Amino acid sequence: MAKSQAVMRQPNKINARVRINTFWKSIFFLSTLFGLFVLAILIYRVVADGMAWLDLSFLTSRLSTDPNTAGISGAILGTLWVMLVVIPVTLIVGVGTAIYLEMYAKKGFMKSIIETNIANLAGVPSIVYGLLGLTVFVRLMAFGNVVLAGGLTLSLLVLPILVVSAQEALRAVPGYLEEASYGMGATKWQTIRRIILPAAIPSILTGAILAMSRAIGETAPLTVLGIPALLIPLPGGLFDTFTALPMQIYYWTLDSSLVAEYANLAAATIIVLLVILFILNSIAIFIRNKYQQSY
Amino acid sequence: MSTLTEKGIKIDLQTSQDDKEALSQIKEKSVIYDTKNLDLWYGNSHALKNINLEILENEVTAIIGPSGCGKSTYIKTLNRMVELVPGVSTSGSISYKNKNILDKSIKVEDLRTQVGMVFQKPNPFPKSIYENIVYGPRIHGIKKKAILDEIVEKSLRGAAIWDEVKDRLHQNAYGLSGGQQQRICIARCLAVEPDVILMDEPTSALDPISTLKIEELMKELKKQYTIIIVTHNMQQAARISDKTVFMLNGEVVEFSETDQLFSNPSDKRTEDYITGRFG
Numbered sequence: 368m369a370k371s372q373a374v375m376r377q378p379n380k381i382n383a384r385v386r387i388n389t390f391w392k393s394i395f396f397l398s399t400l401f402g403l404f405v406l407a408i409l410i411y412r413v414v415a416d417g418m419a420w421l422d423l424s425f426l427t428s429r430l431s432t433d434p435n436t437a438g439i440s441g442a443i444l445g446t447l448w449v450m451l452v453v454i455p456v457t458l459i460v461g462v463g464t465a466i467y468l469e470m471y472a473k474k475g476f477m478k479s480i481i482e483t484n485i486a487n488l489a490g491v492p493s494i495v496y497g498l499l500g501l502t503v504f505v506r507l508m509a510f511g512n513v514v515l516a517g518g519l520t521l522s523l524l525v526l527p528i529l530v531v532s533a534q535e536a537l538r539a540v541p542g543y544l545e546e547a548s549y550g551m552g553a554t555k556w557q558t559i560r561r562i563i564l565p566a567a568i569p570s571i572l573t574g575a576i577l578a579m580s581r582a583i584g585e586t587a588p589l590t591v592l593g594i595p596a597l598l599i600p601l602p603g604g605l606f607d608t609f610t611a612l613p614m615q616i617y618y619w620t621l622d623s624s625l626v627a628e629y630a631n632l633a634a635a636t637i638i639v640l641l642v643i644l645f646i647l648n649s650i651a652i653f654i655r656n657k658y659q660q661s662y
Numbered sequence: 663m664s665t666l667t668e669k670g671i672k673i674d675l676q677t678s679q680d681d682k683e684a685l686s687q688i689k690e691k692s693v694i695y696d697t698k699n700l701d702l703w704y705g706n707s708h709a710l711k712n713i714n715l716e717i718l719e720n721e722v723t724a725i726i727g728p729s730g731c732g733k734s735t736y737i738k739t740l741n742r743m744v745e746l747v748p749g750v751s752t753s754g755s756i757s758y759k760n761k762n763i764l765d766k767s768i769k770v771e772d773l774r775t776q777v778g779m780v781f782q783k784p785n786p787f788p789k790s791i792y793e794n795i796v797y798g799p800r801i802h803g804i805k806k807k808a809i810l811d812e813i814v815e816k817s818l819r820g821a822a823i824w825d826e827v828k829d830r831l832h833q834n835a836y837g838l839s840g841g842q843q844q845r846i847c848i849a850r851c852l853a854v855e856p857d858v859i860l861m862d863e864p865t866s867a868l869d870p871i872s873t874l875k876i877e878e879l880m881k882e883l884k885k886q887y888t889i890i891i892v893t894h895n896m897q898q899a900a901r902i903s904d905k906t907v908f909m910l911n912g913e914v915v916e917f918s919e920t921d922q923l924f925s926n927p928s929d930k931r932t933e934d935y936i937t938g939r940f941g
């Protein structure tokens with residue numbers, strides 16, 4: 368025993384352990400730094416290229432081939448319209464599915480099959496959803512390449528993310544709260560509505576933010592749907608053709624070999640997209656904090 | 663007036679033997695829970711074995727026994743909360759006020775409105791004290807603020823915590839101590855005006871002083887409610903209960919008057935357990 372004690376207390380042993388500890392700490396710190404560094408470069412590039420082009424007239428003008436007069440009002444409006452479809456559809460269907468799976472579905476073979484499939488769907492490449500949307504919404508239901516088709520396609524794309532995160536949120540609500548509610552004679556629906564959902568909403572919103580951010584920036588499925596980036600009438604309803612910010616970025620980047628300023632326009636549009644994302648996130652965080660306080 | 667009636671009864675008692683018997687008949691408490699041949703399985707594991715118990719109204723019945731003997735399982739079948747565990751099956755019957763509550767046609771929401779439950783770990787909702795108390799009345803459709811306010815005060819007084827919280831009704835219940843939280847939970851349960859209160863080790867997470875307060879409270883509550891309490895604390899069972907059930911390995915070993923069970927147990931295993939000689 369005395370011998371092992373001597374071994375354990377050897378100064379060089381202790382130093383070695385402390386050194387290894389420091390080593391790993393540095394590795395983790397460097398990993399974080401790497402991410403931050405890349406992000407900083409990205410933002411710097413975008414701001415340097417685009418900031419000068421970003422002014423009110425850029426936001427309010429229509430599309431044009433002349434870089435000096437071109438604006439993105441159509442794309443902004445299109446993106447907002449699409450979000451107007453995506454947000455309610457994903458929240459209702461996504462949270463509904465999660466509630467069904469977590470609260471009502473019996474544990475068993477069927478449930479695990481459904482859950483595995485949803486988890487797998489979250490990993491399906493977005494272009495596949497584009498093909499699905501093209502077949503079902505644009506052609507079969509004959510919507511054409513309109514706001515509704517784009518919105519539904521993007522909804523399908525992000526639904527799995529939302530379902531999975533909402534399920535996790537529901538699961539994280541402590542069982543003893545549920546028991547307390549049932550113990551007083553509450554029905555399942557009363558318990559879900561008054562106890563479980565309010566407790567889960569902050570986390571559900573976090574999932575929703577992720578899902579919306581994903582939907583707002585998706586380009587590939589919109590290309591497959593045939594969403595143009597041309598001068599088209601401003602969308603005013605679900606059945607109007609539209610363009611969206613990521614499409615605009617995509618086409619301007621493609622054409623920047625022809626007109627160099629298009630690259631600046633693309634960068635300016637990226638800034639707008641980021642700002643919209645930022646606003647969306649802020650709203651969600653605001654709602655989340657409000658719920659956490661009052662609940 | 664009242665002295666007159668009392669006198670009247672006294673005279674009756676003295677005059678007629680028949681009347682005396684009739685009176686004791688009236689005083690006899692009625693059976694509120696009658697458990698017959700109850701078996702319960704969690705999947706394949708046999709957790710309750712042929713339980714037969716008659717629990718009387720307006721008494722405190724304590725359930726004691728070593729860990730894992732099925733105390734919580736039994737108490738949770740009395741309001742069918744045990745069904746929240748998937749794969750539970752039962753046989754036999756439990757009649758509550760002469761209705762078999764294991765019958766699938768019984769509405770559990772109805773049963774649980776009449777039979778309240780207080781859990782081992784204080785589990786207030788992460789809401790204000792006020793919102794905690796009105797939760798039950800609200801889900802049962804009471805909306806008027808005046809009525810709710812009244813219920814809040816009455817329930818908090820009933821749970822002996824009104825004075826401590828009356829100035830902070832709209833603060834979060836999580837800001838209270840564990841003992842206070844448990845009394846909030848009792849108040850929340852009283853707000854639904856149950857007939858029976860089930861308590862599963864309600865003081866095991868509390869310090870001795872809070873425990874004492876809750877025991878005092880139970881003595882008050884037993885005047886109006888039937889109380890069934892699971893406890894690991896034998897002194898507690900001796901102090902507060904009228905009857906005691908001793909369970910072992912899913913069976914009821916002994917069920918008798920508390921005084922008798924602790925002073926003169928009829929089963930060797932009960933004696934071993936209460937004297938701490940249990941293997």
Ligand SMILES: Nc1ncnc2c1ncn2[C@@H]1O[C@H](COP(=O)(O)OP(=O)(O)OP(=O)(O)O)[C@@H](O)[C@H]1O
Pocket residue numbers: 704707709727728729730731732733734735736747
């Ligand atoms: N959800 C469950 N699933 C499967 N078995 C369970 C479950 N809950 C309890 N059991 C089993 O049933 C038996 C009785 O458990 P129960 O919780 O009723 O015991 P208890 O007397 O309350 O114990 P304690 O004093 O530790 O609370 C134990 O063997 C336990 O392992």
Ligand SMILES: [Mg+2]
Pocket residue numbers: 733734735862
């Ligand atoms: Mg227990």
